[in-house]
Amino acid sequence: MIEFLRRLFGQPGSSATAKERLRLVLMTDHLELAPEMVEKMKLDLVDVISRFVEVDRERIDVTFERQDRTLAMLANIPILSVNRPNGNGNGKVEPEAAAAPAAAPRKRRRKKKAPAATAPPLAGPPAAAPVPAQ
Amino acid sequence: MHHVEPALELEESATAAKLGRAIVITSGKGGVGKTTTTANLGTALARRGARVVMIDADVGLRNLDIVLGLENRVTHHLLDVLEERVTVDDALVPDKHTETLFLLAAAQSREKDDVETAKMQALVTSLRERFDYVLVDSPAGIELGFRNAVAGADEAIVICTPEVAAVRDVDRVVGLLGNRFKPQLIINRLRPQLVKKGKMLSVDDVNAILRLPLLGVIADEPEIIVTTNRGEPLALRAQTATGAAYGAIAARVAGEDVAVPMPAAAKASLAERIGSIFGGTRR
Numbered sequence: 001m002i003e004f005l006r007r008l009f010g011q012p013g014s015s016a017t018a019k020e021r022l023r024l025v026l027m028t029d030h031l032e033l034a035p036e037m038v039e040k041m042k043l044d045l046v047d048v049i050s051r052f053v054e055v056d057r058e059r060i061d062v063t064f065e066r067q068d069r070t071l072a073m074l075a076n077i078p079i080l081s082v083n084r085p086n087g088n089g090n091g092k093v094e095p096e097a098a099a100a101p102a103a104a105p106r107k108r109r110r111k112k113k114a115p116a117a118t119a120p121p122l123a124g125p126p127a128a129a130p131v132p133a134q
Numbered sequence: 135m136h137h138v139e140p141a142l143e144l145e146e147s148a149t150a151a152k153l154g155r156a157i158v159i160t161s162g163k164g165g166v167g168k169t170t171t172t173a174n175l176g177t178a179l180a181r182r183g184a185r186v187v188m189i190d191a192d193v194g195l196r197n198l199d200i201v202l203g204l205e206n207r208v209t210h211h212l213l214d215v216l217e218e219r220v221t222v223d224d225a226l227v228p229d230k231h232t233e234t235l236f237l238l239a240a241a242q243s244r245e246k247d248d249v250e251t252a253k254m255q256a257l258v259t260s261l262r263e264r265f266d267y268v269l270v271d272s273p274a275g276i277e278l279g280f281r282n283a284v285a286g287a288d289e290a291i292v293i294c295t296p297e298v299a300a301v302r303d304v305d306r307v308v309g310l311l312g313n314r315f316k317p318q319l320i321i322n323r324l325r326p327q328l329v330k331k332g333k334m335l336s337v338d339d340v341n342a343i344l345r346l347p348l349l350g351v352i353a354d355e356p357e358i359i360v361t362t363n364r365g366e367p368l369a370l371r372a373q374t375a376t377g378a379a380y381g382a383i384a385a386r387v388a389g390e391d392v393a394v395p396m397p398a399a400a401k402a403s404l405a406e407r408i409g410s411i412f413g414g415t416r417r
Contacts, residue, residue, distance in 0.1 A: 013332025019339055022298045026305055026343065 027064045038062070045075065054080045154185075156258050156268040157387070158287035158315070162303030164274030166295045167322040170362060171352075172271040173201040175291075177369040178384035180235035184266040187226065189258070190240035191283035192273040193249055199239045203230055203365020213241040216253045222261070231370055236265075246279035258286025267387075276310055290315035291349060291387075295323045296335035301343055308344065319346035320383065323354040326399035337396070350383035352376060353397030 031038065042062045049055055056078040065072045159172045172188055180186045189212065190198035199205045210225035215238065222238070229235035241248075261268045272283035284290070290311050294304040308317050321337055328334035337351055352358075355376050361368045369380035378395065385392045 015329070015332050015335050015339065018298050018335050022301055022335075022343060025298065025302055029302065029305065 031064065042075075046077065049077060053082050056080050153259075153262040154265045154267055155289060156262050156270065156287040157289045157291055158270040158272050158284050159291050159293065160272035160280065160283065160307055160311075161274065161293040161300070162276060162307040163295075163300045166293050166300050167352075168274075168293050169197045169201050169271055170358065170367075171291075171293050171320060171322060172198060172269050174367045174369040174380040175383060175387070176235055176267075176269050177202075177229070177232055177367040178380040179267050179269075179387065180229070180232040181369070181372075181381075182384055182388060183234065184388070185234045185264070186267045186269065187236045187238060187261055187265045188269045188271060189238045189261075190271050191249075191254075191279065192271060193240045193244055193246045193279065194242065195273065196240040196242040198271050199227070199237060200365065201362055202237060202367065204237055204239075205365075208237075208239040211239045211241040213244050213248060216249060216257060222257065231366065246273060246277070246282070249279075249282045251278075251282050251285045254282045255286040276307060280307075280310075284311070284315070287315065290317040291320060292317050292344075292346065293320050293322050294340060294344065296321065296325075296329070296337075296340055298335075301335070301340055304344060308346065317346055318349045319344060320349050321351045324351055324397055325354045326397045330399045348394055349386050350379055350394055351396055352379055 028038075042060065045062070046055060046057060046060055059078045061076040063074045063076075065074055159168050159175070161168050169190075169192070176186045176188045188198060188202075190196055191212070192198070193212065196208075196211070199208050204227050207227045207230075209227075210220045212225070214220045215222050215225045225238055227237045227239065229237065258268055258270065268287075270283050270287055273279040292304050292307060294300050304319075311317055319341065321340055324337065325334055329336045337348070341348060353376060355368075357374065358368055358376065361371075367380075368374060368377050369384075371377040372381050375395070375397065379397070382392050382395050386394070
């Protein structure tokens with residue numbers, strides 16, 4: 001009787017189950033990775049992106065798709081705001097950040113040329129710290 | 135809609151010396167119908183007038199002779215030729231039904247590892263000089279037996295049934311073959327009635343994953359069992375739907391741009407339909 005009702009309401013047959021099992025088994029075959037590793041990769045990926053924009057960690061979707069002979073990783077990561085999650089954005093520019101060039105080049109300059117006198121505006125290490133603690 | 139790609143070009147594989155084409159028939163998984171397909175494709179190609187030799191590379195489990203009804207005519211086998219006990223002409227068995235079709239049987243009492251890959255390759259190459267098609271029936275698996283079957287071939291036909299395990303294994307085999315063999319797909323043992331009910335993977339389901347040029351689709355018909363029992367490939371009977379399907383596969387292999395015939399779901403009788411509404415078999 002349950003079978004009859006299922007058929008009446010168009011419950012998918014076992015071919016849908018087969019398709020889904022096949023999809024998953026091939027995904028792991030192709031990656032030759034355990035599913036835990038895929039999950040860890042996803043988290044690491046999100047950590048990197050979170051350094052630049054604020055993302056919705058709950059709704060991240062990472063899938064793998066075969067395109068011709070290669071496997072593609074497709075990540076759907078909803079962005080909540082383009083502000084840096086640490087609050088260093090939104091127009092509220094920190095005074096030292098306004099005075100100095102962008103964070104990344106400054107960091108590089110500090111690394112390579114800190115002893116030299118080629119960074120006149122902010123030579124002192126505390127002021128040059130790229131990410132202010134908040 | 136399934137995608138139908140034009141069959142691969144003939145000229146590409148044949149060199150200036152007009153060598154025949156060496157095609158390995160493989161699947162990874164066992165029991166999906168490699169041997170039956172080889173026998174029927176060989177028959178269908180030969181009935182088109184091509185000179186065809188089939189090599190049973192399943193050393194230790196010789197079966198192709200049975201499917202063709204030639205088991206009583208085999209006097210020498212593949213290893214006799216490779217180990218130079220007899221010439222290849224001594225070992226070739228002419229088919230009963232089709233004039234330009236020949237079989238080189240596998241050795242039943244030997245092992246797959248006894249085959250020397252380089253010698254197998256040389257044999258296939260020498261046969262390509264004399265035949266339009268050299269069809270190599272590969273054993274199941276991806277070990278040495280498979281590698282020997284592939285040695286010397288320049289094209290591959292992969293056989294897949296609409297099952298998770300078979301698709302997975304074909305996926306693996308296609309990965310191992312790489313692009314050099316231009317693998318093409320035959321979907322075997324399809325049951326259209328089950329596909330219609332959503333109880334079996336469809337042609338599109340399978341090829342959405344494999345994404346291979348589709349050569350043909352063969353339905354799971356009782357008449358295949360009957361003809362195999364008799365040792366007469368169904369391809370001999372072009373008037374049957376399955377026989378015609380093998381004919382279309384042969385035409386596509388030969389480079390003709392013919393459509394892939396799709397097995398139709400037979401109309402269920404009224405009694406069957408009522409039976410299926412009231413608690414038919416669950417799968």
